[in-house]
Amino acid sequence: TKNYDYLIVGAGPFGMTFAYEAAKRGKRSLVVEKRAFIGGNTHTHVEDGITVHDFGAHIFHTDNKMVWDYVRQFAEFNGFQNQVIANYNGKLYNLPFNMNTFYQMWGTKTPDEAKAKIEEQKAAALKELGDRQPRNLEEQAISLIGTDIYKALIKGYTEKQWGRKATELPAFIIKRLPVRFIYDNNYFNHRYQGIPVGGYTQIFEHMVERADGLIDVMTNTDFFDHKDEFLAEFPKVLYTGMIDQFFDYKHGELEYRSLRFESETIDSDNYQGNAVINYTDAETPFTRQMEWRHFDGLADEGKTIITREYPQDWDRTKEAYYPVNNEKNTELYKKYVQEARENAPEVMFGGRLGKYRYFDMDQVFNDALNTVRQEFGIDDDFNFAHD
Ligand code: FAD
Known part of the structure; x- marks a missing residue:
């Protein structure tokens, strides 16, 4: 067995970024991932020449230039801007709420x-x-x-x-409902936006390739099948799974909302004419329908792939997507943080499941880099110069 410095649980953006930065500092990591692939919820695959996001539309958007430069070391990004259409009982509106929406609603x-x-x-x-x-x-x-x-x-x-x-x-x-009094359908307000040409998975593949053999990834491996051995063997652990599960739900279960995705390949060049259409009526059972070719601005090619997103209740057999950050769960989460401090000081908890918060990708990269800063005592800014 190799001499690993870190065990990393979860091959999502948080775990992989930490592993890569540790490797740049000569440290060796074993990443265990219970799914069959790396990239976590940002995972994409290519099918019929079309990049499909397996866990819902992922658009990278940020005002953080450091993070934007960071991710572009690993992939070229296109200039995609999300311009969502809402379909309410067959009538179409632009989102987010802006002058186009108001015109469509009231003239x-x-x-x-x-x-x-x-x-x-x-x-x-x-x-x-x-x-x-x-x-x-x-x-x-x-x-x-x-x-x-x-x-x-x-x-x-x-x-x-x-x-x-x-x-x-x-x-x-709902704390605020932002409205814009300009004709502007760009869903996000951020300066830097886009999608990696060819998908997100390559970012994490490139991290492994460029780590000079210092990152080993074991997919289809659930940390909890080997928890005791792992904790005995590895002096340092970064855990990006569910924090309540780490402590065997001893204070109770944190709640989530889940999703179900249904994809279809259609013989059409262009099925819905837009990347994302929200169905805002109560009767249509799905919330959104994505057509993946539009995320890449692909030319018409005869086939198209669409995915519908259905919200569903969560239980332990389903994927946890959105934390339910109400008072009850916030109190519960605090108990687990306390538990972690007292009983697992050698374990770092990170990422959306470890922190029980909805994070966009840019926040996850930023947090992972902050964890690297702390772990390696870096106090100046990262310099990710690239051309
Ligand atoms: P994850 O990506 O969830 O990775 C954690 C990994 O840990 C997973 O692969 C999981 O299988 C693994 N794991 C968990 N437990 C174990 C265990 N016991 N053993 C082994 N492995 C384990 N962000 C944006 O910036 N823009 C968007 O447009 C956007 N859209 C989104 C749409 C949807 C529908 C969802 C759900 C999320 C979206 N996000 C978006 C958020 C984005 O997915 C997250 O920011 C990102 O995936 C979080 O990275 P992570 O590493 O913290 O967690």
């Missing part, structure tokens, strides 16, 4: 007209509420944006996402 043409319309809608809602605070998500959303947009573009989608009526969901889920 307003200038920012002043649109603002007046939204104020009028909000005023009606606030009158209804009187003095009290919004008691649920529905009241909260209406008080922020009015009834028309809420009904067409928020209600059904949110109810499907959470599997509950908007009147039974807590108000805190």
